[in-house]
Amino acid sequence: MNNIEEFDVVIVGGGPAGSFAGIFSSERKRKTAIIDKNNQICKKLLLTGKGKCNLTNMNEINDEYLSKYKNGKFLINVFYQFSNQDLYEFFEKNGLKLKIDTGKRVYPESENAEDVVKTIRKMLDRNKVKLFLKEKVIDIENLKDEFKVITDKRILKSKKIVIATGGKSFPKTGSEGDGFIFAEKFGHKIIKPCPALCGIEIKEKFLKNWQGITLKNVKVSAFLSNKKIGEEFGEVLFTHYGVSGPAILNISGDISENFEKGEIKLIINFKPALNKEILDKRLQKEIKENQNKILKNFMKNLLPSGLIYEFLLLASLDPYKKVNQLTKQERNIIIEKLLNFQLTVKKPRPFYDSMVTRGGICVDEINPKTMESKIVNNIYFAGEVIDVDGKTGGYNLQMCFSTGYVAGINA
């Protein structure tokens, strides 16, 4: 124990947040170490964007951008210090060519997440950041003017600590919630972690017949009793367990965090651009033009054919009825179901199948200008371990890089 190595900054977790903290603390000549359980840095990042890594989003940072996050306001100062533009320039300056795709999503030009990791690793090596890989931090002790970091292989001492251990999602990539335990030990409040950016399991059994069907341009709303807790436009995909696809992923965190409070209903609006009156006019016009069609064939104008059988069954309508025999009441039933198709949430998919974690270290106890703990001096936080999570589109990685930068320049 005589040869305990000492550092200015020890970073627990070498994901995107911890790696950026490492790059920028070492830029300031701080003797820096990163410890990670895995045999390489940024293991989860390799899986991002289906292996292509959607590393940020270039939409202008304004209120709308911040609204893509839970606790987006906490990021105002963070993004002011290190924005999406700064990130873009950082990677290009360091040799990684990027491209901006639909929805202003940014990817490496090579569409290979490995190139992002290689660039980050190159920066860490250039700055001589010491990497302790395949090593797990078991405990951190506060010795007043320094910290003792206990791993499964050694003890290190450090003046400052950055906790960048990620959340609980995809635990096989190393993020198993350890940072919450360390933070709690130092007196931090942890907002209960739950899965986000995940599919939602649905109670209705008929849904298994819709497996594989994708709906485009629909609106999905989630209600807890009569209170709307989330809403998204876009794509919904029916799966073997229920629903997924971008619109579902983006409200899954809202569903997860309210899940234990009561029954949650999902309402799909198949025709969000139309109101009742306009839809009724359209139906009447199309009925006139297709007088002799039977209902199940007529419905192909309104829904993907794979959905029609169950849709009509739930509406208690005869699929073989001629459309010119539909009563006004039956037309209204179709309209009501098209605009408010109801499903019941069974549960969100588990952490192992969710892309990010909602919840984590309470933002009220972190200084957003420095990422330092407001409770214990010289402890900093960065990345998904904090109670901030974003929608799909590169928002989560941007938050990780930016909070990592701020922790790095301050630790």
Ligand SMILES: Cc1cc2nc3c(=O)[nH]c(=O)nc-3n(C[C@H](O)[C@H](O)[C@H](O)COP(=O)(O)OP(=O)(O)OC[C@H]3O[C@@H](n4cnc5c(N)ncnc54)[C@H](O)[C@@H]3O)c2cc1C
């Ligand atoms: C399949 C998938 C696809 C995704 N796609 C995108 C995308 O395209 N765009 C986007 O913006 N976001 C995406 N995300 C989310 C994004 O990957 C995460 O938000 C981000 O990786 C979090 O970074 P982090 O540094 O906070 O934590 P992590 O990347 O989870 O890194 C934390 C690190 O800490 C280490 N660690 C934890 N505890 C300890 C310990 N006790 N001792 C030592 N080491 C420890 C872990 O091994 C891990 O390497 C995706 C996530 C998944 C799962």
